[in-house]
Amino acid sequence: MNSKEGILNYLFGLSETGIKLGLENVTQLLEAFDNPHLKIPSVHIAGTNGKGSVAAMTESVCRQAGVKTGLFTSPHLIDFSERIKVNGKSIPFQNLEDIFRRVHKTSEDLNITPTFFEFSTVIAFIHFYEQGVELNILEVGLGGRLDATNVCQPLVSIITSIAKDHTQYLGEELHQIAFEKASIIKVGGTVLANIEEEPVFNIVRQFAKEKSATLLRLGSDFKIRILNTNTYEQSLEYEETHFKFTELGLPLLGKYQAENAGLAVKTCRLLAHTFPSITAKAVKEGLKSTYWPGRMEVGSRKPLIIFDCAHNPSGVKSMTSELEKTFPIKGQRRVIFGVMKDKATHEMLEILSKWANQIILVRPKGERSEDPEQLKFFLGKPKHLEISVIPEIEKAIEAVKSQTHDDDIVCITGSLHTVSEAKIYFEQKHKNLSNPSDPCVDASIVDRS
Numbered sequence: 001m002n003s004k005e006g007i008l009n010y011l012f013g014l015s016e017t018g019i020k021l022g023l024e025n026v027t028q029l030l031e032a033f034d035n036p037h038l039k040i041p042s043v044h045i046a047g048t049n050g051k052g053s054v055a056a057m058t059e060s061v062c063r064q065a066g067v068k069t070g071l072f073t074s075p076h077l078i079d080f081s082e083r084i085k086v087n088g089k090s091i092p093f094q095n096l097e098d099i100f101r102r103v104h105k106t107s108e109d110l111n112i113t114p115t116f117f118e119f120s121t122v123i124a125f126i127h128f129y130e131q132g133v134e135l136n137i138l139e140v141g142l143g144g145r146l147d148a149t150n151v152c153q154p155l156v157s158i159i160t161s162i163a164k165d166h167t168q169y170l171g172e173e174l175h176q177i178a179f180e181k182a183s184i185i186k187v188g189g190t191v192l193a194n195i196e197e198e199p200v201f202n203i204v205r206q207f208a209k210e211k212s213a214t215l216l217r218l219g220s221d222f223k224i225r226i227l228n229t230n231t232y233e234q235s236l237e238y239e240e241t242h243f244k245f246t247e248l249g250l251p252l253l254g255k256y257q258a259e260n261a262g263l264a265v266k267t268c269r270l271l272a273h274t275f276p277s278i279t280a281k282a283v284k285e286g287l288k289s290t291y292w293p294g295r296m297e298v299g300s301r302k303p304l305i306i307f308d309c310a311h312n313p314s315g316v317k318s319m320t321s322e323l324e325k326t327f328p329i330k331g332q333r334r335v336i337f338g339v340m341k342d343k344a345t346h347e348m349l350e351i352l353s354k355w356a357n358q359i360i361l362v363r364p365k366g367e368r369s370e371d372p373e374q375l376k377f378f379l380g381k382p383k384h385l386e387i388s389v390i391p392e393i394e395k396a397i398e399a400v401k402s403q404t405h406d407d408d409i410v411c412i413t414g415s416l417h418t419v420s421e422a423k424i425y426f427e428q429k430h431k432n433l434s435n436p437s438d439p440c441v442d443a444s445i446v447d448r449s
Helices: 004-017 022-033 049-062 092-109 116-130 174-182 198-210 255-271 278-289 313-326 345-355 372-379 394-403 416-429
Strands: 042-046 068-070 084-086 137-138 158-161 191-194 214-217 224-230 234-240 243-250 297-301 304-307 333-337 358-361 385-387 409-411
Touching: 004 092, 004 116, 004 158, 022 092, 022 116, 049 068, 049 137, 049 278, 049 333, 068 116, 084 116, 158 255, 158 358, 174 198, 191 198, 191 255, 191 345, 198 214, 198 416, 214 224, 214 278, 224 255, 224 304, 234 255, 243 255, 243 278, 255 278, 255 313, 304 416, 313 409, 333 345, 333 394, 333 416, 358 394, 394 409, 394 416, 409 416
Parallel strands: 042 137, 042 158, 068 137, 158 191, 191 214, 304 409, 333 358, 333 409, 358 385
Antiparallel strands: 068 084, 224 234, 234 243, 297 304
């Protein structure tokens, strides 16, 4: 394991043992490193959809305010190092290698076999502490109650949304999923929530009451409103009692991203008590400069190509609704769709089949990916919908491009893996993505971090 490839192969190899929820391993490992996670204040974010977006917005604002940030998100889009960032910069290989070796040796000494996510979480906490980070912003990996990140003691906890996903681990019913996610609430803490369903919200409310925590709800305790939108950004208004932000620019599109921004703004308002440099100016500039790829991301404008990591029915429904509202779609609606086996694929396809004129089914790399022939069988032969199977994503992109006109839309979606492969191919194939003057390409697709 003397190379980045060797280290990553080892880490990804841990994934083959599957997901093991629990805090024992990560607690023991962090104790061996003198609990670095307890020495830095944190923001902890759970939820079915929107966790990463809220994390990215919050981090961008805090960094704009001069707060040295540590951002831990998952999964990664292109490269593992994206998961662990300090002040917007991915962890350098030399730091990753050094910390990996220490954690690996310690785990052997303690006779612990951490999972992939546990190992990654410990690396992140150590890196943040050793880099002098002032604020950790942590995205829950799965659920909340037994997630490796749930060892932190946050200034603010956030629950972005609750919908069905990962049901084999979190339960089939919303009340079971709510229980898992609400378990990130700490005694005497502050928690923000964006939950519309009253029975589900009541579960979170009960948790907060039992923990003597302050619970603030988007839509009642604080509000966000879309003032106007175009295909590049939306302008928002944030409001709470005796306070209002107007004309907040956000480059992430869609109503759900506006709601995520509401959570991020309230979080930053609360953090300002600890970090007074988080001013109104920092909030405005930080939101406007947020970069979070693969979420309603415009890859090209003629034709319109959208990358979106929607991977559950709730996400797909929001995506199609927002595409309809945001973009004047005069031509064909074309979808390149690849999904994992453990997802609610039939529900996702039902939503897409009502919206699209054409669906090309692909198979992302990896054993968990669903066989596109099975998906085609489920879809049947609807008269209004052209369905084809092209397993290789690269070939699917070229096939759809050959028949796409300037007024069509191509949406690449279904999983983060699908979007990742498509983006890598797209960027390699179209080198002019690095040229912001290209009128047919949105330059924001290029990660300049």
